[in-house]
Amino acid sequence: DRVMVYRLQAGDSTLTANEPPFGMVPPGSGPRHLVFGQDGKTVYVVNEMGCSVTRFDWDRKHGALTAEETVSVLPAGEALKPSFTGAEIVVHPNGKFVYVSVRGHDSISVLAVDAKTRKLSLIQNISSGGRVPRGLSLDPTGHWLMAANQKSNKVVEFAVDPDSGKLTATKTEFTVGSP
Numbered sequence: 001d002r003v004m005v006y007r008l009q010a011g012d013s014t015l016t017a018n019e020p021p022f023g024m025v026p027p028g029s030g031p032r033h034l035v036f037g038q039d040g041k042t043v044y045v046v047n048e049m050g051c052s053v054t055r056f057d058w059d060r061k062h063g064a065l066t067a068e069e070t071v072s073v074l075p076a077g078e079a080l081k082p083s084f085t086g087a088e089i090v091v092h093p094n095g096k097f098v099y100v101s102v103r104g105h106d107s108i109s110v111l112a113v114d115a116k117t118r119k120l121s122l123i124q125n126i127s128s129g130g131r132v133p134r135g136l137s138l139d140p141t142g143h144w145l146m147a148a149n150q151k152s153n154k155v156v157e158f159a160v161d162p163d164s165g166k167l168t169a170t171k172t173e174f175t176v177g178s179p
Contacts, residue, residue: 001025003034003045012160023065023117025054032086036040038095042118046073046089046100051080053089053100055120068118073100073109075125081105087134093142097165101133101147106148108133108158110165124166129156129173148179157179 003025005018019038023043024030034043036058043056043065051071056065073086083104090099098111100118110124130149137146138160145158145167155174158167 001027001029003031003065004045005065007063018063019047020064023056023067025067026050026052026070029054029070033089035089035091035098037091037113037118038093039110039118042113044089044091044098046086048085048087051084051086051102051105053086053098053120055118069120071111071120071122073102073111073122073125074105078105088136090136090138090145092138092165093140097160099136099138099145099167099170101136103132103134106131106133106149108136108145108167110167112165123164126158126167126169129158129169130154135179148176150167150178153177153179 002022004022006015029047031045032048034045043058045054052070057066085103087101087103098152100109107125111120112123129146130152132151133147135148138171147156157170157172
């Protein structure tokens with residue numbers, strides 16, 4: 001339940017543990033992937049076992065992570081099950097939205113980022129259009145999101161609403177062996 005931080009020594013490309021050496025997520029959450037926010041002050045971590053996102057403040061000068069909040073990516077009232085696992089996390093190019101794939105629940109969660117406080121709120125949870133969504137990717141314009149569904153052998157396209165960040169399935173799918 002630690003997100004490790006290392007310093008890169010430019011001269012010889014070695015890594016050394018930072019001080020402080022890590023940021024913590026809630027016990028049993030299991031951090032999986034992380035992304036930096038566009039503001040350079042925020043790090044978002046998807047927690048695999050907790051089906052949640054932890055938002056950290058990032059002190060770039062000292063390489064320090066300070067956990068500020070952890071938010072569930074499951075819809076209200078949906079109980080966490082052992083078969084549900086957070087997989088991928090991406091940030092919209094405008095920095096206003098965070099997208100997370102949830103395996104087992106076979107969905108994509110959309111979180112809005114408050115412009116002033118940077119707090120997260122779940123605004124949508126939508127079917128990934130397949131089974132076991134692992135990878136997500138946004139095109140550079142932020143208008144399209146692709147979800148790679150491993151167990152149903154397909155990549156599904158979603159349109160991204162530029163104002164709300166919400167997703168709409170376009171009905172465009174690509175067959176790919178175990179994406």
